[in-house]
Amino acid sequence: MTATSSGWENDLKYRADIDGLRALAVIPVVIYHAFPKLLTGGFLGVDIFFVISGYLITQILLKSNSKGTFVIKDFYVRRIKRIFPALITVIIATLITGTLVMFGDEFRNLGKHVGGSVLFISNLILWQETGYFDPLAKTKPLLHLWSLAIEEQFYMLWPIILFLMWKVRQSLLPVLLVLIALSFGLNLYLLEIGNPAAAFFNPLSRAWELLLGALLAYAGMQRWITSERLSGSTADALSVTALISVTAAFALAKEGNDVPGWWAFVTVMSTVVLITTQKSWLNRKMLSSRFAVNVGLISYPLYLWHWPILVMAPLLGLTSSSAKVTLVILSVLASIATYLLVERPIRFGRNFRHPVRKLVTGFLALGLTGAAVYATNGGPNIALRAGERAAFMAYFNYEPPGQPYFRTIDVEANYRLDCDFYDLPAFRAGRATHLPRTADSSCFRPQLPGNPTLEIWGDSHAQQFYAGLKAVLGSQWNILVNASSGCRPDHALTDSSLDYCQRSNWTALETIRRYKPEVVLIAQAEGHDADHMLILIRMAIQAGAGHVIVAGPVPHWTPSLPATIVRRLWVKTPELTSVGIDSATMALNDHLRLRLGGSRGYTYFDVISTLCEDRACRTRVGPDRKLDITTWDYGHLTPKASIFVAQAGLKQLVSASSAK
Structure with a gap:
């Protein structure tokens, strides 16, 4: 497991087209959640995020291992500064809104999901509750954090596995291939036996998507795939084919019992191709365009904001198509504000002292708040959780297990x-x-x-x-x-x-x-x-x-x-x-x-x-x-x-x- 220094310097330069890929991931997700009939397979955008994450994080880990500078604490410090600021902001806003507009059972469930989000086990909780496409799922403001939970569960083990493999000088290729095959096989098996919720939320049946990104990073490190080797008309043809394939998946896939399955495979492989065709016209002109890059830069806060806003809006009577368009615009504006006023100052600024300690403390406080809301059956009896209205809604409680x-x-x-x-x-x-x-x-x-x-x-x-x-x-x-x-x-x-x-x-x-x-x-x-x-x-x-x-x-x-x-x-x-x-x-x-x-x-x-x-x-x-x-x-x-x-x-x- 060796690599030339020049290869690493080239591989780890900022790539605008990767931010463009993030835009290609988040836009379909937002469209699907706002107007599901307009883009029936837009939920597959999350699979693009998985590949990008596995690729970039593995690149960084392999580089630090090759230089002998890998420290597990440093890795998690970077993760905390990357994901906590926007996540804390969105969860606080969701809790405050829920306090004012949610009924007791709704707010109680929100408390449980806040706690699950802090522990990064949202996917496991949702797996036990309902499927991603079930009607009840669409009333949960933090449903979308299942994907973040899967990523963090993956990164609990993957850095350690890479470090140990590096120490024993074991080739990573066979390990990656075996793990990818087992994970994808489990995905198909769970769908075959009629358990799509497990296939969707199980981190083991989703790991292959991050691992394919990791395999691509390893291939780049070994110089098996380089931008110099894959350029010109070949890169152009491959990138266009990949874009057509992933667009077809967005348009043709539908919520149901065959997801993630082969539709996810098409999306993931298309993403792998688009990452490798860095020198193609499509990557240089479309994915690297100012619009695509700017959307990519706010893709993480946009992913976090859009779903709670879309879920909370009907509680206020905002259900029309024009209202949904307004809500999407609001999500974009909230994302821009979060990126400029929260994310960047905390990640890159020097005026925010002890950021990690404060972020972890705030995050744990949110978890305790969620647990308290859940334990007290929806927290204090205020707003819609008090009086005759609360009793009226409690009468219609049909949630399992008691129903x-x-x-x-x-x-x-x-x-x-x-x-x-x-x-x-x-x-x-x-x-x-x-x-x-x-x-x-x-x-x-x-x-x-x-x-x-x-x-x-x-x-x-x-x-x-x-x-x-x-x-x-x-x-x-x-x-x-x-x-x-x-x-x-x-x-x-x-x-x-x-x-x-x-x-x-x-x-x-x-x-x-x-x-x-x-x-x-x-x-x-x-x-x-x-x-x-x-x-x-x-x-x-x-x-x-x-x-x-x-x-x-x-x-x-x-x-x-x-x-x-x-x-x-x-x-x-x-x-x-x-x-x-x-x-x-x-x-x-x-x-x-x-x-x-x-x-x-x-x-x-x-x-x-x-x-x-x-x-x-x-x-x-x-x-x-x-x-x-x-x-x-x-x-x-x-x-x-x-x-x-x-x-x-x-x-x-x-x-x-x-x-x-």
């Missing part, structure tokens, strides 16, 4: 969770998995011979219709339920012992083939696509369904109906309101109604028309705003609302469909 509200409304029976292939007990225990569990056989087999049969197919937004249909149809119908949480209806040609959604959809189609139900009701939470639904309708009819009813979306509230009532409609809660209603869902329903307005063999059920009038939707279906509320979260119907919807239109559709 008290679910017991109140008997969600097990009213949503037929015994039919759900998702392993709910494992989720409640913090061991979420995509492996299917065994569902009750009565869900898929008619219990009333001679009576007509209705099959419910979809996800939890299909399950929500069971209570109403059971109430209005009674013992006159067999009601079969092939619906699992988080599984939009899809055509599954085979069964699966690894993916609960595939099993749920396969079982749905098999049940149609076996029992030829008079009516099939299809519903889903999101991802509505008219062409896809027409395919499902055709498959259901070909399998033996007498008639298909496609239920449109229910009204979506931002962030939830109970929160909207408490924050914006508390003094006088109207029965109908447009406050807090997601306009995109309303527009989607208009589109689906036109595309699926009715044809031979199927009917579109406009759920929104039963709950809304002139874009104003029901907050309750009775006199009591708490007991008669239409939904306990953003859009799942309560049993009372389900009965209301069934009586208002669904019963008539089912009866008419069976007569066709």
Whole structure:
């Protein structure tokens, strides 16, 4: 493990294109978080950060080892001065804002995540709580610190491993190759066995991304790859190919069970290529442009600021597209201020005495504050955490493991969770998995011979219709339920012992083939696509369904109906309101109604028309705003609302469909 001095001097010069790569990483992440439909794979920008980090840090470590100047304390001092100033600033701002606008359970969880951030175990906490793409994850202001936790866990061991390898004069190449293969293999294995949350948050299944950056640094040290060898038309062609590949990944990847997986591989390898093509036109002109470099310089504070701002804004009623644009601009301005007024003075200034001691003390104080907030169930009872409003929100607490509200409304029976292939007990225990569990056989087999049969197919937004249909149809119908949480209806040609959604959809189609139900009701939470639904309708009819009813979306509230009532409609809660209603869902329903307005063999059920009038939707279906509320979260119907919807239109559709 030797290198020439001149090689190191060249390799460690400041590279503007690396800052440009940081811009290429952070911009897609921000776009995805603000407008997920605009860039569905923007979350892959984090993978670029991992490669850059592994490359630069390993370069520095290898250089200090080669010169015999490596001191572990110095390494961590540099890390503290690099990451603590902006991180402390953002966490303090988030805590202060949370104190004023969060409910008790929300602030309690924030306290836990602050503590996890200080210990750099955010990824492990989130792994046990929920997946990155689950709806609950999008209400956590410090969710994005999972990536910082993975980096710091990596750097707890990597400098020591490098130092020991250097001391024994052992070649680093075989070690790197083995570790990369094992880590990437674990990533694919966890996805294969249906555990995407583990693949996403597990530091062992993410290490390969940092290690590939480390391998690139080692290759540069050994002079295997140099800017002189890789230049001209070859570098130009490679860099353009890499940029096209990573852009395609941003545009085509979607949140789901195959992430990180091969999409991350494409992103990581494209980043590796872009780091090696330093002399290409793209690196010199685009990635090194003033705009790209300036964005790269603020990429770290921008990454820290944008997500808490986007999460907190809906709590204040800021949900429109124009508001989100303003919030992104605000994030950029906060990042510039943090970079100029906090980061640079502490990292490079001479007027800030004993910076490391003060930073560590402040960081630990934040950790203790978070622990205290968590231990006291949300800290002091002030603002929204006091009085009748707090009691109102506490009534709707459905967070695991206890999920008290679910017991109140008997969600097990009213949503037929015994039919759900998702392993709910494992989720409640913090061991979420995509492996299917065994569902009750009565869900898929008619219990009333001679009576007509209705099959419910979809996800939890299909399950929500069971209570109403059971109430209005009674013992006159067999009601079969092939619906699992988080599984939009899809055509599954085979069964699966690894993916609960595939099993749920396969079982749905098999049940149609076996029992030829008079009516099939299809519903889903999101991802509505008219062409896809027409395919499902055709498959259901070909399998033996007498008639298909496609239920449109229910009204979506931002962030939830109970929160909207408490924050914006508390003094006088109207029965109908447009406050807090997601306009995109309303527009989607208009589109689906036109595309699926009715044809031979199927009917579109406009759920929104039963709950809304002139874009104003029901907050309750009775006199009591708490007991008669239409939904306990953003859009799942309560049993009372389900009965209301069934009586208002669904019963008539089912009866008419069976007569066709």
